[in-house]
Amino acid sequence: GGIYETSAPDGELLYFPGGMRYALRHGLGARPRWHQVYLSFESDGTRRGGTLAHAAGNQAEVTCVDDQHLIVMNDSCSEYWLRVVAGGADVADEGAAGGEDGADEGAASAAGKCYGDDDPTPADP
Template identity: 95%
Template sequence: PVEFTEATPAGGIYETSEPDGELLYFPGGMRYALKHGLGARPRWHQVYLSFESDGTRRGGTLAHAAGNQAEVTCVDDQHLIVMNDSCSEYWLRVVAGGADVADEGAAGGEDSAASAAGKCYGDDDPAPADP
């Protein structure tokens, strides 16, 4: 995936951009490793798509992604991996939050890469599932 590091969280919420900001180009097959900077695995995330590069700025719209338009393949304390497994071209906005650094170890018991610390991107980058 392409690592995206240009956004930083504010008030415990991570946004790749404002709704009317510059969205991420998201053609079919594209994978992003979004470095969220929340300090722990986010407990929730929302993925939005638009046909406009600047979202709602000039009358465009944002809609929740569905199905293979935007598949979240891994979330950990550093990255959220999102993939466009469709053949269509979109512009992407992701919002995530709910990370609680104090409670990160309390959940425990999960061994998958999707919940392990720092396992979504880098040397241990999981391969995408075959369709």
């Protein structure tokens, strides 16, 4: 399968303050088999000497992953910049949008799919 990235390591990362939730439309065509969540204190990651680190604990909680979305939430009180990479899906869509174009703010349901079949659009929190 293909690889989804919200941005390159030295690209424009997603603003991720405490309480922020993103529903990332990965466009892989199937549920990713793996995902990595990285955080930085710099908006452009490693471009100007900043660093990226793997998120831990409530810094970035992945609340749902399905064939369309990967939902991640900052349940801490700290401000970060976010980069997510996912892949390993059986079917790849070359048009997977990253960055702001591939991110929706929203909430996850507990039904195994991030959103019901009738409404794939995230609800406002």
